[in-house]
Amino acid sequence: MSTATSTASPMPNWWLGLAARPGQMLAWTLLAMGAIAMMMPLVYMVATSLKLSNEVYELNIIPREPTFENYIYIFKNTRFGLWFVNSLVTSLLVTLSVLFFDSLIGYTLAKFKFRGREVVFIAILTTLMIPTEMLVVPWYLMAKNFGWLNSYWGIMFPGLMTGFGVFLMRQFFAGVPDDYIHAARIDGLGEFAIWWKVAMPLVTPALSALAIFTFLGNWTAFLWPLIATNDRALYTLPVGLASFSGEFLTDWELIMAGATIATLPTLVVFVIFQRYIIRGVVLAGLKG
Amino acid sequence: MASVSLSKVVKRYGDVGIVHGIDLEIANGEFIVVVGPSGCGKSTTLRMIAGLESLSDGTISIGGRVVNTLxxxxxxIAMVFQNYALYPHMTVHRNIAFGLYAAKLPKAEIDRKVREAAALLGLTDLLERRPNALSGGQRQRVAMGRAIVRDPTVFLFDEPLSNLDAQLRGQMRTEIKRLHQSIGTTIVYVTHDQIEAMTLADRIVIMRDGRIEQVGTPLDVFHTPASAFVAGFIGTPTMNLLEVSVAQQNGAPVLALEPGGAALILAPDAAARLGNRNKVLIGLRPDNLTVEPIDAPDASTAGRQKLDATVVVAEPLGVTTQVIVKLAGREVVGMADGRFVPAAGAAVKLACDLDLLHLFDAETRLRLP
Known part of the structure; x- marks a missing residue:
């Protein structure tokens, strides 16, 4: 029998490996701290959603009497389901619109030479410098004058095209070799078909990134949907959840139950599109 | 098949002229290779024929029809691009068929045409692959397949082999030549590689600074280059071009390599071409400058003159040895028998085939008539 087992250190191998490399140990420690810092709010959100109201202000992670009461309550006694649908519809439509229009504009700015092209691009870029808070009043006046308040359109219209999306897509389309477009032109495709069938599939990583940013941005948008709607039936999720917070009392357990459900679509979107982003990066590497 | 005609074709970007009024007639079924250094306007000319660039002036006709605004x-037309431009998100089949789908041909006919082209190019087993799963040569063939299926009247090739390694380039050159022989379509082929030009072309068009320098068969441009530029561009190793002064010896003009030193004695008909110039540019291909051991029998004959030279570098190539020698203070490239590799600094004889000497005007650098 080997003596190795009897003389082996009581420390596990992975620990010995780390101890031999202090730099790596430091890196792992920092990463672990970062992970804990990122995870704690999520853990508390889920934990609180499973607590009864009298336990909400206690710091224990595991509820004394775990319950789904809060979930059942928000679905039964509020319009949570409707708000969820409102958020989903507006976020999806805005995302589709941004993907379509921003990539169309980005492609035009990247691949067509016309007088004033740079001016148009810079003008679009300057919109990135203006914070939403400054735009809310003009948007409101516009929506009010056109009668768009309290409608899906009213919630969506400011976000249907974004300067950021145009910028991102223009940069990606600029990297698409002109020869693809020329080849398609010789193959007999019209300009719109070239954009749709040839150029768009070549920038799927950028489209995926834009889809994630746009969907998440709209899913969590609060200020404008709050201003654009005062009909409770048209609330989006963040606005609806905020309504659980009253002047004198805040139902944290209900807010946390709602927020837990609200994070699910964001996770789904990220998992779906992240794959495309990674694949895009891998492909770009192969092409060298 | 169709003829292609360029008449006074001009391309300008703002104030910058790229192509300065070129005229070119390409016959039906002809294989034309346009060759020239980077920036000479050859690709721009091809793209104007394709319709990817507009003309600033002049006309282009294909099959007798002016196509300027088409x-x-x-x-x-069909075009093969330098980087192949295969759509990475489509299979080989889809890539080849793409133009046919755009033309809304029946599906069965598309499939038949794709399979015919694939069979012609040896791509049948690769039809379901994506471009990133193909080698460089296979991608090149797919790009040609995409061009062939459209039954174009003119093929345009834009430096199609420049991304391939030397061995594959040789193979693909043969395949392109074979393809032309089997389908007989007019081809306009742009390259900066003069070997491709020599091996593929029915006629070569040599361009420089947006102008056509010479048009002729490969042997024409090789043996009777219209200018010193063409002489230096066509042929490897590059032709030796030396400026020499015209001196008189025994009442006949000779070409002095250095004042009072070595001189080349010309045959009477060549001497007559000098006119009353006192300076000319001479061109001698390395193949016509044989480097021999210093003790080789001295057999200067009419048209073959031997001069003393010193070896600078000798590069054995197997069958021959390429030798850079110092001749009358200037470096020239000559060739020696492969078994003779002289050491640097060695004295050698340089046998010049004066029958094959090219004469150019020292000022205009054009061939002396």
Missing amino acids: EPKDRN
Whole structure:
């Protein structure tokens, strides 16, 4: 029998490996701290959603009497389901619109030479410098004058095209070799078909990134949907959840139950599109 | 098949002229190679034929029809690009068929045409692959397949082999030549590689600074280059070009390599071409400058003159040895028998085939008539 087992250190191998490399140990420690810092709010959100109201202000992670009461309550006694649908519809439509229009504009700015092209691009870029808070009043006046308040359109219209999306897509389309477009032109495709069938599939990583940013941005948008709607039936999720917070009392357990459900679509979107982003990066590497 | 005609074609970007009024007639079924250094306007000219660039002036006709304002798709041409431009998100089959789908051909006919082209190019087993799963040569063949299926009247090739390694380039050159022989379509082929030009072309067009320098068969441009530029561009190793002064010896003009030193004695008909110039540019291909051991029998004959030279570098190539020698203070490239590799600094004889000497005007650098 080997003596190795009897003389082996009581420390596990992975620990010995780390101890031999202090730099790596430091890196792992920092990463672990970062992970804990990122995870704690999520853990508390889920934990609180499973607590009864009298336990909400206690710091224990595991509820004394775990319950789904809060979930059942928000679905039964509020319009949570409707708000969820409102958020989903507006976020999806805005995302589709941004993907379509921003990539169309980005492609035009990247691949067509016309007088004033740079001016148009810079003008679009300057919109990135203006914070939403400054735009809310003009948007409101516009929506009010056109009668768009309290409608899906009213919630969506400011976000249907974004300067950021145009910028991102223009940069990606600029990297698409002109020869693809020329080849398609010789193959007999019209300009719109070239954009749709040839150029768009070549920038799927950028489209995926834009889809994630746009969907998440709209899913969590609060200020404008709050201003654009005062009909409770048209609330989006963040606005609806905020309504659980009253002047004198805040139902944290209900807010946390709602927020837990609200994070699910964001996770789904990220998992779906992240794959495309990674694949895009891998492909770009192969092409060298 | 169709003829292609360029008449006074000009391309300008703002104030910058790229192509300065070129005229060119390409016959039906002809294989034309346009060759020239980077920036000479050859690719721009090809793209104007394709319709990817507009003309600033002049006309381009394909099959007798002026196509200046026609869209690329309406010119009935096909183009193979330098980087192949295969759509990475489509299979080989889809890539080849793409133009046919755009033309809304029946599916069965598309499939038949794709399979015919694939069989011709040896791509049948690769039809379901994506471009990133193909080698460089296979991608090149797919790009040609995409061009062939459209039954174009003119093929346009834009430096199609420049991304391939030397061995594959040789193979693909043969395949392109074979393809032309089997389908007989007019081809305009742009390259900066003069070997491709020599091996593929029915006629070569040599361009420089947006102008056509010479048009002729490969042997024409090789043996009777119209200018010192063409002489230096066509042929490897590059032709030796030396400026020499015209001196008199025994009442006949000779070419002095250095004042009072070595001189080349010309045959009477060549001497007559000098006119009353006192300076000319001479061109001698390395193959016509044989480097021999210093003790080789001295057999200067009419048309073959031997001069003393010193070896600078000798590069054995197997069958021959390329030798850079110092001749009358200037470096020239000559060739020696492969078994003779002289050491640097060695004294050698340089046998010049004066029958094959090219004479150019020292000022205009054009061939002396």
